[in-house]
Amino acid sequence: MPNHIFGRSTKGTLPTAVSGEGCYLIDSTGKRYLDGSGGAAVSCLGHSNAAVRAALHQQLDQVAFAHTGFFTSAPAEQLADTLVAHAPDGIERVYLVSGGSEAVEASLKLARQYFLEIGQPQRHRVIARRQSYHGNTLGALATGGNEWRRAQFAPMLVETTHISPCYEYRDRADGESLEAYGQRVADELETEIQRLGPDTVMAFVAEPVVGATAGAVPAVPGYLKRIRQICDRHGVLLILDEVMCGMGRTGHLFACSEDGVSPDMITIAKGLGAGYQPIGALLCSGKIYDAIAAGSGFFQHGHTYMGHAMAAAAANAVLGEILNTGLLARVREQGEKLDAALRRTFGQHPHVGDIRGRGLFRGVELVQDRDTKAPFDPSRKIHAKIKAEAFAAGLICYPMGGTIDGQRGDHVLLAPPFIITDDQIDELVSKLSGAIEKALAA
Ligand code: PMP
Numbered sequence: 001m002p003n004h005i006f007g008r009s010t011k012g013t014l015p016t017a018v019s020g021e022g023c024y025l026i027d028s029t030g031k032r033y034l035d036g037s038g039g040a041a042v043s044c045l046g047h048s049n050a051a052v053r054a055a056l057h058q059q060l061d062q063v064a065f066a067h068t069g070f071f072t073s074a075p076a077e078q079l080a081d082t083l084v085a086h087a088p089d090g091i092e093r094v095y096l097v098s099g100g101s102e103a104v105e106a107s108l109k110l111a112r113q114y115f116l117e118i119g120q121p122q123r124h125r126v127i128a129r130r131q132s133y134h135g136n137t138l139g140a141l142a143t144g145g146n147e148w149r150r151a152q153f154a155p156m157l158v159e160t161t162h163i164s165p166c167y168e169y170r171d172r173a174d175g176e177s178l179e180a181y182g183q184r185v186a187d188e189l190e191t192e193i194q195r196l197g198p199d200t201v202m203a204f205v206a207e208p209v210v211g212a213t214a215g216a217v218p219a220v221p222g223y224l225k226r227i228r229q230i231c232d233r234h235g236v237l238l239i240l241d242e243v244m245c246g247m248g249r250t251g252h253l254f255a256c257s258e259d260g261v262s263p264d265m266i267t268i269a270k271g272l273g274a275g276y277q278p279i280g281a282l283l284c285s286g287k288i289y290d291a292i293a294a295g296s297g298f299f300q301h302g303h304t305y306m307g308h309a310m311a312a313a314a315a316n317a318v319l320g321e322i323l324n325t326g327l328l329a330r331v332r333e334q335g336e337k338l339d340a341a342l343r344r345t346f347g348q349h350p351h352v353g354d355i356r357g358r359g360l361f362r363g364v365e366l367v368q369d370r371d372t373k374a375p376f377d378p379s380r381k382i383h384a385k386i387k388a389e390a391f392a393a394g395l396i397c398y399p400m401g402g403t404i405d406g407q408r409g410d411h412v413l414l415a416p417p418f419i420i421t422d423d424q425i426d427e428l429v430s431k432l433s434g435a436i437e438k439a440l441a442a
Pocket of ligand 1: 040099100101104127133134135136207211241242243244245269270389
């Protein structure tokens with residue numbers, strides 16, 4: 001049988017996923033995999049949620065798709081209302097797209113159009129952070145700071161400047177308080193805005209808890225508040241990318257609520273559809289929407305599948321589960337248990353430098369030397385070996401390699417379904433431990 005799929009890699013073959021049961025995926029040989037990372041922080045409800053399946057069947061029997069150039073739909077309207085009802089202050093409108101990169105692209109274009117509408121056409125520059133991932137389409141890729149992902153496409157990327165991330169494990173100085181550290185790195189934004197010319201800067205983009213490039217690195221207390229103040233001082237829009245950390249992953253529907261910050265825009269995806277449908281959204285403030293409404297009345301953007309009725313119906317059911325069945329509290333509770341289990345197993349491990357995260361969004365960073373925090377030589381590909389060993393043992397986790405400044409080391413990101421049980425937490429940590437030992441011994 002010829003194989004025509006053009007997958008992520010042209011090397012080797014992958015097992016075929018044939019079914020899903022709660023926190024497990026099952027392949028065509030019957031092997032079961034505990035989904036310790038929800039794929040890439042997607043499957044927040046596990047793989048066979050009855051409410052979402054029923055909602056999809058019901059929507060399919062009504063209408064699957066009606067183009068948003070002609071119609072709105074009940075599920076899309078309901079979804080926007082629910083998101084706004086739970087969003088941080090000032091967020092009033094929802095632009096539905098099909099995934100995270102689309103949401104980030106839309107945020108950049110909306111920021112630009114906003115400044116045109118309010119008569120500040122000189123504003124077009126974007127500042128982001130070196131340790132970040134915002135998607136793979138060209139605008140989103142330009143925004144992200146991950147050198148490895150950007151390198152090949154560098155000549156095609158619009159200019160974006162990148163400041164330091166908030167990464168206290170590595171960058172906080174000896175004796176520096178968490179708060180002082182947070183203010184110091186946030187102040188890099190002030191310096192960068194001044195350097196570029198304050199009236200040319202359009203937006204600052206950041207993940208409240210950094211996901212793929214860092215392994216669940218949260219901002220320290222006060223950091224995002226300081227960032228908000230700096231943006232306000234210079235009329236710069238604050239765009240928070242919650243594609244990975246949002247939709248309850250941290251134990252709050254919006255991660256930035258825990259930081260007490262209201263951004264001008266928020267991007268979400270992944271957990272919004274929980275893998276049952278591809279869907280993302282850009283949420284924006286009333287101020288931005290009103291500027292468009294009072295001006296051209298038309299956001300110069302759009303995709304064929306925006307506001308797709310099936311995708312919106314899935315997201316409504318997902319949000320119903322998250323908000324009405326006590327899952328946010330459960331994420332906080334199980335997140336503490338996962339953190340405790342990780343600390344019991346790896347707290348004294350000579351090659352585990354840091355264990356961090358919020359809710360069911362946790363990261364473990366591996367180091368060659370705990371005292372100096374020196375990472376492993378990248379040629380050892382420790383992260384790739386952990387991924388392979390874990391998968392062989394029936395655990396899906398999300399390890400990644402060095403990310404910024406060429407020396408950030410290997411980490412494992414964990415983002416299991418919100419329904420994970422205590423026994424499954426034990427299974428996850430024990431399989432991860434086995435995989436790490438094998439990878440280190442290889
Ligand atoms: N932003 C963040 C923070 C992400 O983690 C991702 C995906 N890993 C994206 C944007 C891009 O989302 P998508 O893959 O759905 O395009």
